[in-house]
Amino acid sequence: MTLRLVIFDLDHTIWRPEMCDLTAAPQLKPAPSNLSPTALKEGRTIKEGHFLMIGEDACMQVFEGASIALSEINRWKREGRNIQAAAASKSDVPNWARICLDYLVVDDGTVLAECFPDELVELYKANKEEHLQRLQEKTGVAYSDMAFFDDERHKNIVRIENELPHVKTYYVPHGMTREAWEEAKTEFGMK
Numbered sequence: 001m002t003l004r005l006v007i008f009d010l011d012h013t014i015w016r017p018e019m020c021d022l023t024a025a026p027q028l029k030p031a032p033s034n035l036s037p038t039a040l041k042e043g044r045t046i047k048e049g050h051f052l053m054i055g056e057d058a059c060m061q062v063f064e065g066a067s068i069a070l071s072e073i074n075r076w077k078r079e080g081r082n083i084q085a086a087a088a089s090k091s092d093v094p095n096w097a098r099i100c101l102d103y104l105v106v107d108d109g110t111v112l113a114e115c116f117p118d119e120l121v122e123l124y125k126a127n128k129e130e131h132l133q134r135l136q137e138k139t140g141v142a143y144s145d146m147a148f149f150d151d152e153r154h155k156n157i158v159r160i161e162n163e164l165p166h167v168k169t170y171y172v173p174h175g176m177t178r179e180a181w182e183e184a185k186t187e188f189g190m191k
Helices: 037-042 064-078 094-103 128-139 153-163 178-187
Strands: 005-008 027-030 050-053 084-089 121-123 146-150 168-171
Touching: 005 064, 005 128, 050 094, 064 084, 064 178, 084 094, 084 128, 094 121, 121 128, 128 146, 128 153, 146 153, 146 178, 153 168, 168 178
Parallel strands: 005 084, 005 146, 084 121, 146 168
Antiparallel strands: 027 050
């Protein structure tokens, strides 16, 4: 068992808020003066001082744990390790999710779209089992070499545990955390 494919749900696993909670597409705008320190750190985009705003005083934000995990995967790839990150999302508004992928950055400065190569983004209405099966077909990675992070226990985590039992699942009800990433690394012997 070697960790070769790390699959993340997007809404409320990689970022917040969820696309279904938005009333319009996020807009790249200069930062208003009332953004919290957390939003200033977790809402960074490829354009310095600009954020993907949702309304007047809130922005899209990458969870700290997601930023840490993706930055580490990026580093491992640069070092020549055989590991990839993938996204599996059944977003109602995939074009809004693409905006987030194209503009939000992680701690190492990499835009999310570069963390998740286009061919490893499953972004359409389907169950997570279908998303993971397609990712397995595309990559050839064994299910036992996959980790899957998601915030929806009954709809997604339990379904994958039942239908694809060799995939190691991680339930992250409050978004991706450093602790969940550390747990995965430990279970795959990657400390």
